[in-house]
Amino acid sequence: MGNEAKLLETFQKRINAGEKIEPRDWMPERYRRQLIRMMSQHAHSEIVGMLPEGNWITRAPNLRRKMALLAKVQDEAGHGLYLYSATETLGVDRYQLIQDLLEGRAKYSNIFNYPTLTWADVGVIGWFVDGAAIVNQTMLAKTSYGPYARAMIRICKEEAFHKRQGYEICVTLARGTPEQRRMLQDAINRWWWPTLMMFGPPDDQSPNSAELLRWKVKRKTNDELRQHFINITVPQVLALGMTIPDPELRYDEKTGNWLIGPIDWDEFWRVIRGHGPCNRERLRARRKAHEEGAWVREAVQAYARKRQQRAAQPVAAISQE
Amino acid sequence: MENGLRLWEVFVQSRTGKPHEHVGSVRASHAEMALQHARDVYARRGPVVSIWVVPTEAIYATQPGDEGPFFDPADTKPYRHPLFYKVPHGVKNI
Numbered sequence: 001m002g003n004e005a006k007l008l009e010t011f012q013k014r015i016n017a018g019e020k021i022e023p024r025d026w027m028p029e030r031y032r033r034q035l036i037r038m039m040s041q042h043a044h045s046e047i048v049g050m051l052p053e054g055n056w057i058t059r060a061p062n063l064r065r066k067m068a069l070l071a072k073v074q075d076e077a078g079h080g081l082y083l084y085s086a087t088e089t090l091g092v093d094r095y096q097l098i099q100d101l102l103e104g105r106a107k108y109s110n111i112f113n114y115p116t117l118t119w120a121d122v123g124v125i126g127w128f129v130d131g132a133a134i135v136n137q138t139m140l141a142k143t144s145y146g147p148y149a150r151a152m153i154r155i156c157k158e159e160a161f162h163k164r165q166g167y168e169i170c171v172t173l174a175r176g177t178p179e180q181r182r183m184l185q186d187a188i189n190r191w192w193w194p195t196l197m198m199f200g201p202p203d204d205q206s207p208n209s210a211e212l213l214r215w216k217v218k219r220k221t222n223d224e225l226r227q228h229f230i231n232i233t234v235p236q237v238l239a240l241g242m243t244i245p246d247p248e249l250r251y252d253e254k255t256g257n258w259l260i261g262p263i264d265w266d267e268f269w270r271v272i273r274g275h276g277p278c279n280r281e282r283l284r285a286r287r288k289a290h291e292e293g294a295w296v297r298e299a300v301q302a303y304a305r306k307r308q309q310r311a312a313q314p315v316a317a318i319s320q321e
Numbered sequence: 322m323e324n325g326l327r328l329w330e331v332f333v334q335s336r337t338g339k340p341h342e343h344v345g346s347v348r349a350s351h352a353e354m355a356l357q358h359a360r361d362v363y364a365r366r367g368p369v370v371s372i373w374v375v376p377t378e379a380i381y382a383t384q385p386g387d388e389g390p391f392f393d394p395a396d397t398k399p400y401r402h403p404l405f406y407k408v409p410h411g412v413k414n415i
Binding site for chain 1: 325361382
């Protein structure tokens, strides 16, 4: 057996035994690549995910909602940073990853290419989109790569607030005027299907799944996660007196699953390839924010240089420090 | 200039008496900035009583391959453990 094959065998044994892989451990190049791809996409999603909701901060209906939304959007920025940090342990540079995003080479979650048209969207995003993210991230908290798992544990703890503040907004609207109820139903109708697509293509069309499962990067398949989300969410929708925009939806007594009609995967691929309602707008907003922040980055560098120069002149340094 | 900011490892203590625990990293040009970023990123919610930031390149660590030879001595010194020493049956609180 070649050296590489032996290493691979040991690696797989460690994975099977439930051990975590740490940054300095040997890992197959493909494992590293797959993780960089997944984790950086995840980081980008957190960052781009600030945009649809950030859009509503100034229009939140009262101070309580505004504080909650500000804190949530700030959390998303933090989650992006946890994930860039964890991705850097794989030997990539976060500035390169950010550049890939800004230049349109990197992907992020499709869901953020849809617009937030009304205040109800903010509630439904917290409830559906963060709810779906929790399902996915609870699984990833047990992923085989140590730094990713640790970042996920931190993130999961914080997401619970996101979901509840979203549901609270929806409960308020559901108990409100007929117009508020219509607004909520409309938001549910628009977000339901794109949220289900967040779990990725069906298992028989998911090229990376088998490998990721074997390496325990993922512990469940896309369809398993999607079904779990549907099962917990449908009763929450019904509890508000709202409906799911799916005429084929039915409860299956035998399996205890809520079964859905077909998902429009053409739409999914269309949006991934850049033809969603907001793809261009999101990247434009990211680039603008990055460009407008250039002076801050320059100032920080200038300050660091100045400090270094000062440190090189001991007398001046003493009087300053 | 984009790649100029140094990488710093962040350690957070959740309350006094507990150890500082590694939580991740931040990019910053100098220590105070690293500390502020670490606060914003890793201490948005309590409880946190103390943060350390350390330049990543200042950490000198064992390699995974060291596991055997480097840590072996610990395995060959059973006399460091209390159960190595025999006590007559029935004797208590020793």
